[in-house]
Amino acid sequence: MLWLGTTLLLAGTAIGKIRDVVLFGDSFTDQSRQHSIANGTYPGKNYQEIYPPADTAADGGIQWPWYLGVNGNFKIWNYAVGGAVCSERLTPLYGMPDVSEGQMAWFIEDHVVQQRLTLDAEQLVVVIYVGTNDIGIKSFITGDQAANVTLGDVAECQLNTIWRMRKLGARKFVLNSMIPLHLTRLYANSSAGTIYWPETHDGALWHRNAYEYVRSVNGMLRDGVARLNREFAGDGKVVLFDTYGLFGEMYGHPWRYLNGTIAPNATGHCHQCPDANDWRQCGVGDCSAEERDSYLWWDELHPSEQAGRVLAVAIERLLLSW
Numbered sequence: 658m659l660w661l662g663t664t665l666l667l668a669g670t671a672i673g674k675i676r677d678v679v680l681f682g683d684s685f686t687d688q689s690r691q692h693s694i695a696n697g698t699y700p701g702k703n704y705q706e707i708y709p710p711a712d713t714a715a716d717g718g719i720q721w722p723w724y725l726g727v728n729g730n731f732k733i734w735n736y737a738v739g740g741a742v743c744s745e746r747l748t749p750l751y752g753m754p755d756v757s758e759g760q761m762a763w764f765i766e767d768h769v770v771q772q773r774l775t776l777d778a779e780q781l782v783v784v785i786y787v788g789t790n791d792i793g794i795k796s797f798i799t800g801d802q803a804a805n806v807t808l809g810d811v812a813e814c815q816l817n818t819i820w821r822m823r824k825l826g827a828r829k830f831v832l833n834s835m836i837p838l839h840l841t842r843l844y845a846n847s848s849a850g851t852i853y854w855p856e857t858h859d860g861a862l863w864h865r866n867a868y869e870y871v872r873s874v875n876g877m878l879r880d881g882v883a884r885l886n887r888e889f890a891g892d893g894k895v896v897l898f899d900t901y902g903l904f905g906e907m908y909g910h911p912w913r914y915l916n917g918t919i920a921p922n923a924t925g926h927c928h929q930c931p932d933a934n935d936w937r938q939c940g941v942g943d944c945s946a947e948e949r950d951s952y953l954w955w956d957e958l959h960p961s962e963q964a965g966r967v968l969a970v971a972i973e974r975l976l977l978s979w
């Protein structure tokens with residue numbers, strides 16, 4: 658409710674200066690970089706591949722930045738990679754190009770020449786949307802984080818990336834808060850395995866911790882964004898986008914947002930893996946193409962394409978106000 662009111666208010670003062678949108682993140686944003694790496698083709702300068710039709714993103718279709726670009730007529734520079742964390746040094750996971758180093762290196766390759774930004778900073782916004790892998794399985798959720806790493810370090814990494822992007826010349830930032838991961842099947846209050854973690858586990862503990870870790874990191878991001886805005890002293894601006902609230906809103910009022918041909922479904926997911934131990938069976942029992950937009954979740958962890966369209970509209974409204 659509050660969320661809708663805020664964005665509508667911002668939309669009312671629209672000026673529309675933004676032209677370029679740079680995105681850093683993980684599979685919630687990646688459009689094909691992870692698949693390209695898996696295929697043995699490391700994305701090079703000005704890489705722009707968008708799938709489908711040849712492939713699909715982790716939402717089962719087209720990822721939200723593409724919709725953002727089309728809706729708002731923005732040029733999208735999507736550096737996100739599935740499986741990425743903010744820093745592989747802090748929370749080593751799959752070795753994917755991370756937000757703070759590998760993805761930033763791509764940005765520099767494309768847009769920084771002799772330490773000068775080649776994009777117009779007035780018309781550029783940088784979006785950071787990461788954290789799910791940092792706190793998830795094989796990390797904090799399963800107690801596999803390094804002994805000297807805290808949730809605070811994970812939040813600081815995101816804030817620090819904004820600082821470093823500002824040093825490179827960027828001035829406008831959107832930091833997406835983490836979504837309510839406890840509402841996904843992977844972190845549901847169930848001990849049965851999923852494709853992402855086939856073994857039986859302490860589902861009640863995972864569920865409780867997912868809630869706590871996400872809300873803790875989000876609280877630190879909120880305080881950190883206020884601190885950055887004080888430090889920037891008007892020369893640069895960061896907005897914390899309430900992705901957590903947006904997903905809570907879609908979960909609580911699914912009929913307002915989910916529009917496939919069956920009843921809105923915010924608890925299940927379209928994409929099925931009937932045997933958690935055999936990924937080759939994934940796809941058996943999926944919902945139909947017409948039903949897909951009725952789901953908030955595509956699979957055990959990832960939001961659906963329709964959830965992405967809703968996110969794209971919300972971010973577009975925010976950017977049009979800048």
Ligand SMILES: *[C@@H]1O[C@H](CO)[C@@H](O)[C@H](O)[C@H]1NC(C)=O
Nearest residue numbers: 689690692693696706711712
């Ligand atoms: C990866 O390879 C598959 C099979 O050749 C192809 O269909 C797909 O488009 C490729 N994906 C990327 C991102 O290169």
Ligand SMILES: *[C@@H]1O[C@H](CO)[C@@H](O)[C@H](O)[C@H]1NC(C)=O
Nearest residue numbers: 746747803804805806807810
């Ligand atoms: C944690 O300890 C490891 C190994 O001793 C060290 O390499 C790393 O820099 C430490 N990380 C932090 C955040 O202090």
Ligand SMILES: *[C@@H]1O[C@H](CO)[C@@H](O)[C@H](O)[C@H]1NC(C)=O
Nearest residue numbers: 845846847860861862864865
């Ligand atoms: C999780 O499930 C257990 C057993 O079904 C139940 O006792 C507990 O209240 C549930 N916890 C939450 C947070 O729903």
Ligand SMILES: *[C@@H]1O[C@H](CO)[C@@H](O)[C@H](O)[C@H]1NC(C)=O
Nearest residue numbers: 916917918947950963966967
């Ligand atoms: C649901 O709404 C989106 C716009 O948010 C639209 O692009 C999509 O085609 C709709 N889905 C269906 C199945 O009608």
Ligand SMILES: *[C@@H]1O[C@H](CO)[C@@H](O)[C@H](O)[C@H]1NC(C)=O
Nearest residue numbers: 920921922923924925926927
């Ligand atoms: C939601 O979808 C799941 C499939 O993942 C299904 O099992 C469940 O019954 C559906 N719930 C409703 C309320 O339709």
